[in-house]
Amino acid sequence: MVAHSKDLPQQINSVLDAVRTKKSARARPLPAVALVSFIAIVVGRYLSNKQAKAKKAAAAASKVSTEGSSSSNVKEGKILAPTKTSRPIKHTTPETFARNRKYFPPSKVASAGSSASSAKSSVKVGVNKEFFRQIEAIFKILIPKLHCKETMILILHTTFLVLRTYLSVVVARLDGAIVKDLIAGNGKGFIRGLGYWFAIALPATYTNSMASGNIPIRYLQSKLSIAFRTRLTRYVHDLYLNDQVTYYRVLNLDDRIEGVDQYITTDVAKFCDSLAGLYSNLGKPILDTIIFNYQLMRSIGVSGMGGLFVSYVVTAFLLRMVTPAFGKLAAVEAKLEGDFRSAHTRLITNAEEVAFYNGADLEHSILTRTYKRLIRHINSIYKIRIAYNMFEDFIIKYCWSAVGLTLCALPVFFPALGGVDSVKDIASGDKVVGARTKGFITSKRLMMSLADAGGRMMYSYKEMSELAGSTLRVYNLISVLHQLHAGQFEGAAPTVAGSSNSSQKGDAETEFYSMADIRGIMTYGYEGIKFVGVPIVTPSPGNANGGEELVHNLNVDVKPGDHMLVTGPNGVGKTGFARLVAGLWPVFRGEVYRPNPKDIFYIPQRAYLSIGSLRDQVIYPHSRADMIKAGRTDEELMTILKHVHLAYIPDREGGWDTVKEWKDVFSGGEKQRMNMARLFYHKPKFAILDECTSAVSSDVEGLMYNHAKDEGITLITISHRPALFKYHLHLLKLTGDHGHWEFSTIGTAEERQSVENEIASLQAKLDEVEDLKKRHAEIQKELEVGLNAGPQDGTKVQKRGLF
Numbered sequence: 001m002v003a004h005s006k007d008l009p010q011q012i013n014s015v016l017d018a019v020r021t022k023k024s025a026r027a028r029p030l031p032a033v034a035l036v037s038f039i040a041i042v043v044g045r046y047l048s049n050k051q052a053k054a055k056k057a058a059a060a061a062s063k064v065s066t067e068g069s070s071s072s073n074v075k076e077g078k079i080l081a082p083t084k085t086s087r088p089i090k091h092t093t094p095e096t097f098a099r100n101r102k103y104f105p106p107s108k109v110a111s112a113g114s115s116a117s118s119a120k121s122s123v124k125v126g127v128n129k130e131f132f133r134q135i136e137a138i139f140k141i142l143i144p145k146l147h148c149k150e151t152m153i154l155i156l157h158t159t160f161l162v163l164r165t166y167l168s169v170v171v172a173r174l175d176g177a178i179v180k181d182l183i184a185g186n187g188k189g190f191i192r193g194l195g196y197w198f199a200i201a202l203p204a205t206y207t208n209s210m211a212s213g214n215i216p217i218r219y220l221q222s223k224l225s226i227a228f229r230t231r232l233t234r235y236v237h238d239l240y241l242n243d244q245v246t247y248y249r250v251l252n253l254d255d256r257i258e259g260v261d262q263y264i265t266t267d268v269a270k271f272c273d274s275l276a277g278l279y280s281n282l283g284k285p286i287l288d289t290i291i292f293n294y295q296l297m298r299s300i301g302v303s304g305m306g307g308l309f310v311s312y313v314v315t316a317f318l319l320r321m322v323t324p325a326f327g328k329l330a331a332v333e334a335k336l337e338g339d340f341r342s343a344h345t346r347l348i349t350n351a352e353e354v355a356f357y358n359g360a361d362l363e364h365s366i367l368t369r370t371y372k373r374l375i376r377h378i379n380s381i382y383k384i385r386i387a388y389n390m391f392e393d394f395i396i397k398y399c400w401s402a403v404g405l406t407l408c409a410l411p412v413f414f415p416a417l418g419g420v421d422s423v424k425d426i427a428s429g430d431k432v433v434g435a436r437t438k439g440f441i442t443s444k445r446l447m448m449s450l451a452d453a454g455g456r457m458m459y460s461y462k463e464m465s466e467l468a469g470s471t472l473r474v475y476n477l478i479s480v481l482h483q484l485h486a487g488q489f490e491g492a493a494p495t496v497a498g499s500s501n502s503s504q505k506g507d508a509e510t511e512f513y514s515m516a517d518i519r520g521i522m523t524y525g526y527e528g529i530k531f532v533g534v535p536i537v538t539p540s541p542g543n544a545n546g547g548e549e550l551v552h553n554l555n556v557d558v559k560p561g562d563h564m565l566v567t568g569p570n571g572v573g574k575t576g577f578a579r580l581v582a583g584l585w586p587v588f589r590g591e592v593y594r595p596n597p598k599d600i601f602y603i604p605q606r607a608y609l610s611i612g613s614l615r616d617q618v619i620y621p622h623s624r625a626d627m628i629k630a631g632r633t634d635e636e637l638m639t640i641l642k643h644v645h646l647a648y649i650p651d652r653e654g655g656w657d658t659v660k661e662w663k664d665v666f667s668g669g670e671k672q673r674m675n676m677a678r679l680f681y682h683k684p685k686f687a688i689l690d691e692c693t694s695a696v697s698s699d700v701e702g703l704m705y706n707h708a709k710d711e712g713i714t715l716i717t718i719s720h721r722p723a724l725f726k727y728h729l730h731l732l733k734l735t736g737d738h739g740h741w742e743f744s745t746i747g748t749a750e751e752r753q754s755v756e757n758e759i760a761s762l763q764a765k766l767d768e769v770e771d772l773k774k775r776h777a778e779i780q781k782e783l784e785v786g787l788n789a790g791p792q793d794g795t796k797v798q799k800r801g802l803f
Helices: 010-021 027-066 093-101 128-144 149-184 189-208 220-239 245-252 259-298 313-322 326-349 352-358 361-415 420-428 429-487 496-505 574-582 616-618 623-627 632-644 650-652 668-682 700-710 722-727 747-788
Strands: 521-524 529-536 546-559 566-568 589-595 600-603 685-689 715-716 730-734 741-746
Touching: 010 730, 093 128, 093 429, 093 496, 128 220, 149 189, 149 220, 189 420, 220 245, 220 259, 220 361, 220 429, 220 668, 245 326, 245 352, 245 429, 259 326, 259 429, 326 352, 326 361, 352 361, 352 600, 429 722, 496 715, 529 574, 546 730, 546 741, 566 574, 566 722, 574 589, 574 600, 574 715, 600 668, 616 623, 616 632, 616 650, 616 668, 623 747, 632 668, 632 700, 668 700, 700 715, 700 722
Parallel strands: 521 589, 566 715, 566 730, 600 685, 685 715
Antiparallel strands: 529 546, 529 589, 730 741
């Protein structure tokens, strides 16, 4: 025992008494280290086994699901379509959408990148009540229930944060004990302390890598961010790609979200990274502040500074040897990020064509597959970095400290290497100094950690402010998608200007058409296509004058077998007719009766070729699995290609499984005939063809039209070419004159009179050609005479004709 020092204040002596009474202080870290090591190793082993079992089960399921399917390997340098399938994706249910919709009312804050029409409030973006409300709403998606993957990761993350704080306290005490033995010259105690130091290094480095710290990658924080992003991306995809064609509405019928691909690919990822990082960067300092303050109250409140020396050359050499190729990994990650965004950009570019084909399901699978490739690579990077971070943390934090302590011990154990003052200190045998030094070192470590925690809390406020901006963008995205999914649009109220503009449409009764005032009815299951008092109106989101009426109160009824041709000048609403039937444009007034989705097929003006194999181009929007389930074969597809005169394509391109960028492979005529092949594959009752054979020769066009009629498909063609009249029974002519339209039967006296008038008009123009030629010759002759009588100074003049 060490006696009291009379030169010390009573408070310090009291603290020293408390320190001296704990005889087993040096031995106590060992049980704690063993316990922490056991917990860390068991948890890590459990997670590894669970992940391995999950991969094994997924591989077995994939093997079973692909039995009997065609091979999908790379052959002769060509990329073949993959046939390996993963576990079925569990989509968000409509009930979940309906339940969550109430949590996402329109935001009171306008986000950056949204349209000016959405800025309805002066509330600033920041850490305020609106921010916490938005975070709460998004958390209902991120953590839908108590028993989920995200909850487990949060619990593990919190556990490792607590373990890391506890280890910081243990290391501080152990550091003080080692220094005390060093000052007291206790060689056995010093060696034992170094043994404890390296024993605690393993669980400490593992905990730091799993939880947080001054390291490039935080494993559990990254896993939490990925889990959040996967949950949120899946929810947004299900809300974005569905039977309600929300992807078309957000691009063409609403102006509140500009650049929706940026929201889904970049902003969602940034939000999830910031949210997961904030939990570590704010929760850990708060926990540190509470625990370290408690520990400091039990220790000596002194401050000082100490330093350790490090061998940089050896450390740099070791780290250089074990550092992975992070540059290459980052380049691959950037490419996969680009592929994911390109997939969304492709959907945006071809939204109308995909909507006509009802191809949301297949496009959804393409987006999911692209996203999974990206996430698989990111997870592989995390696995590489966790081992590297453990080694880096072990070398820099613990080896550097051990080397510094060893250098400090040289003058104690080898007095000849030290100075005179060192020898005197060792010979004095003052154990009070050792106890005092232990308390000082422990307190210094705790105070430095406390100062670091305070600094991180101050910095976390800036991170929270940045998170508020990302939260607003993600919230606005989900809010707008919810409203459009439910058929709720944002539109302007009637204005005087809008009423005056609409009055120019003639003597017909005019109305103000707003996206917020849709009163029409769409009825499915009708054996035909019927319009009752339906205006064709161009949607104009954000336009104070409302939508433009192209066709006024259309009334038409197309029964099975009543092939109809829709004609008229450009911009009069011909394609608008197809968009109304497809449900892309809203029915502002009247009633539209149409068949069920499976009984009608659309071929838009611009030929769309999807990502996939040659087979996928014919069966779109079906997938290979849908084709097999329906009992269809490649022989049937070859027969279909013969009907559209494309039977040479499989041999030319290398077979049905070949994958290429088909929009760059096919010519214009081949693209249109491939789209007609889809029509013959699906064999609907009705088909709407929008200028889909303009690049096809007239003879092949006639053969395809006749085959479609032989298959029992009722054709509604949108075109202005008279050559297609003979394939239809009815004619709907949109005049473009204040919304007027004409409906007639082709082959009647009226229709023949109309054709005869057009022929007579063309003949009259042909008769004028000879007169024009004569007049041209006269003008040419007059010009030549004028040139011959030109300049009198002998200058040579070149004779020129009129043309």
